[in-house]
Amino acid sequence: MTQMKKNLVIFFGLLLIASTNVWAQKKSLDNIAAVVGGAIILKSDLEMQYAQYLAQGNADNPEVKCYFLQQLLTQKLLSQQAVIDSITVTEDQVDDEIDRRLRSMTSRAGSQEKLEQFLNRSVIQYKDEIRPDIREQLVANKMQGKITEGVSVTPSEVRNYFEAIPKDSLPYYNTEVEIGEIILNPKLTKLEKEKFRDKTEALRLRIKGGEDFGTLARLYSQDPGSAREGGELGFMDRSGLVKEFAAMAFKLKPGELSPVFETEYGFHFLQVIERRGEQVNVRHILIKTEPTPESLTRIKTQIDSIYKKVVDKKIDFATAASLYSDNNETKYNGGMLLNAENVQTRTTYIPTDKLDPLVFLTVDTMKVGGYSQPFLFSAADGKQGYRLLYLKSKTGPHKSSLDQDYPKIKEVANEDKINRTLSQWFEKRKKSTFIKVNPEYDVCPTVATWNNAQPN
Secondary structure (H helix, E strand, O other): OOHHHHHHHHHHHHHHHHOHHHHHOHHHHOOEEEEEOOEEEEHHHHHHHHHHHHHOOOOOOOHHHHHHHHHHHHHHHHHHHHHHOOOOOOHHHHHHHHHHHHHHHHHHHOOHHHHHHHHOOOHHHHHHHHHHHHHHHHHHHHHHHHHHOOOOOOHHHHHHHHHOOOHHHOOEEOOEEEEEEEEEOOOOOHHHHHHHHHHHHHHHHHHHOOOOHHHHHHHHOOOHHHHOOOOEEEEEOHHHOOHHHHHHHOOOOOOOEOOOEEEOOEEEEEEEEEEEOOEEEEEEEEEOOOOOHHHHHHHHHHHHHHHHHHHOOOOOHHHHHHHHOOOOOOHHHOOEOOOHHHHHHOOOOEEHHHOOHHHHHHHOOOOOOOEOOOEEEEOOOOOEEEEEEEEEEEEOOEEOOHHHHHHHHHHHHHHHHHHHHHHHHHHHHHHOOOEEEOHHHOOOHHHOOHHHOOOO
């Protein structure tokens, strides 16, 4: 936030607290979207959030500003209560959230330079400007969590919620399955890796010999995100890079060319372009390692052995997954796949129309409790491996019922209770807090009721 903007915030805040008649002063209204207690929401705050929304690749939609204003109004109420309740967040938490958002925005923009062009300011400037708002958002989220931390539903509340749903409005569920997996990825020997290292080293020597880094990156680098940019990644901090890459990038001086090194993605070398504090801009060339026929044969033998053990019941599937699977997203969950559309609740029930087509074709003919023969597959990144599937359960298409769908109904009932708890809290706080919204936003149905609140 600029000093001028800070001064405006202080000036208008004091003026509005001193007298509600300030609202009639047109000059003050020009920059203010709303007043909540002793805090104000500037139109520029609203515009900044909308700019973030656009920078994330979303289409222009003026109605979204109404939603953002509603969010800012609730955020102010929550953060003011957080001060009373001594709820805070650490600077590290603020840094992590800022970095997370900027990584997403940079990825969507294509590069840091393109993002800075869109924002019309440097990333460093932008981080400073959004920092107070990010801190307030995190505090507000923490306060909201405190309000609802004790909320839970009893079995009788779940039943009452379900029975209150009109019978003709009950949701219809498609066939759902629970599927476990064990994945083995090929591991190359040191000798098998040499040809990939040698290819990478040959490119590095060509650059040392005077050839253009950007040209060779565009021609040969197997990192699709950076190759078209001549290998350039844009400014990033350590958290945005894998540890081996970060260690190399932050060790070198600008212009210095690294030796070849290995990460989980393959073999790289890089050159530092510029360093700004704890951020570095580098360009690199990546040559991915690929499985050899021998490495695939080795893991085929291994997964066939695992298959025989689980089929002969010498080891249960969950234990086998935790011991042998190379998929870190499922191995610590007994090998069970999670519903990608509902990961927060960690439900293992997946509609068959949401399954990967190859997985669906495999389990469609399996019996519940059965195992697939291990098969060769390609992951999203193109890497090959072997996969073994387990069909734990299968539920046919049906209208929701307490017997079959209790976990899902409980989740919805709990969410409903949380929302009612929050609504009650907000209604109470709105009645005891001075809130005034600029008439310019009367077109927003989501904020129409906020102006009705009056101070006690």
